[in-house]
Amino acid sequence: MKSVNYTKRNKMNNLAVKLLLVLAVSCPVMASAQQYDKVVSGSQSLANKICATCHGAEGKGNPIVGAPRLAGIEPWYLRNQLHGFRADYRGREKDYTPAYEMQDSVARMSDQEIEDVVAYIATWQGTENAPTISADANRGSQLYLGCAACHGINAEGNEALAAPGLTGKDDWYLFRQLKLFQSGYRGGHPEDQTGQQMRAGMAAIESEQDIEDVLAYINSL
């Protein structure tokens, strides 16, 4: 009797183990597929209905509202900036409207929503916008020597230093950012460590002519 009971129980146990295995294998797959659908549609509508209203369809940029191109932006840099806007150290000066508006639109985003939007925006491609600045690229190449240590010889960016790539971005936007770094409107907050590094890194840039020349060189890369 004992042995029969034993084998019976054993068989049932086997069945239970098999069932558990089937469940264990299929459930996470089902759950993650559902989650994925939810994440993709949620981040898609957030990006297309909110971000794209200012940054243009597929993030191609919109100079009229001052919102730069997002297509092609590095996911890690995009994430850093969204956290910076949300934490209020980028765009905190309420008299500087463009960044304030941007900050307003990410203020209530959760960490997960930021991750989802970053993943979705990585799928935006699109062609680059035409340069708007023409200045002395030769002189700019000399000025750029001081930038290369962080942004790379070809301005390709350096994730380890949190310095983004600078090619393929809107030059009118970069011009404004360099002015903002100079004045401390960007990178002036004690919590904004990468912004502070950037401010220190551009100490050799003084005049608007310097800014235009260095951007003309970056445009040529």
Ligand code: HEC
């Ligand atoms: C109300 C208009 C508006 C909306 C909505 C908006 N942005 Fe912006 N965004 C801007 C403007 C304007 C700037 C430029 C800020 C500046 O000059 O510093 C900007 C800047 C940025 C930057 C900085 C780019 C860089 O190279 O550092 C990122 C990243 C960004 N936006 C992402 C987003 C994402 C993602 C969303 C959607 C969740 C979004 N924005 C929604 C207007 C907007």
Ligand code: HEC
């Ligand atoms: C010490 C390293 C360092 C040096 C040197 C440096 N940068 Fe940066 N730069 C950074 C970092 C880090 C960031 C990202 C700041 C942030 O997270 O907001 C940045 C951001 C920028 C941005 C903003 C990009 C955007 O999409 O908004 C521009 C433009 C820029 N740098 C141009 C320059 C130029 C031009 C020079 C040389 C004159 C230079 N940088 C020198 C580290 C540096």
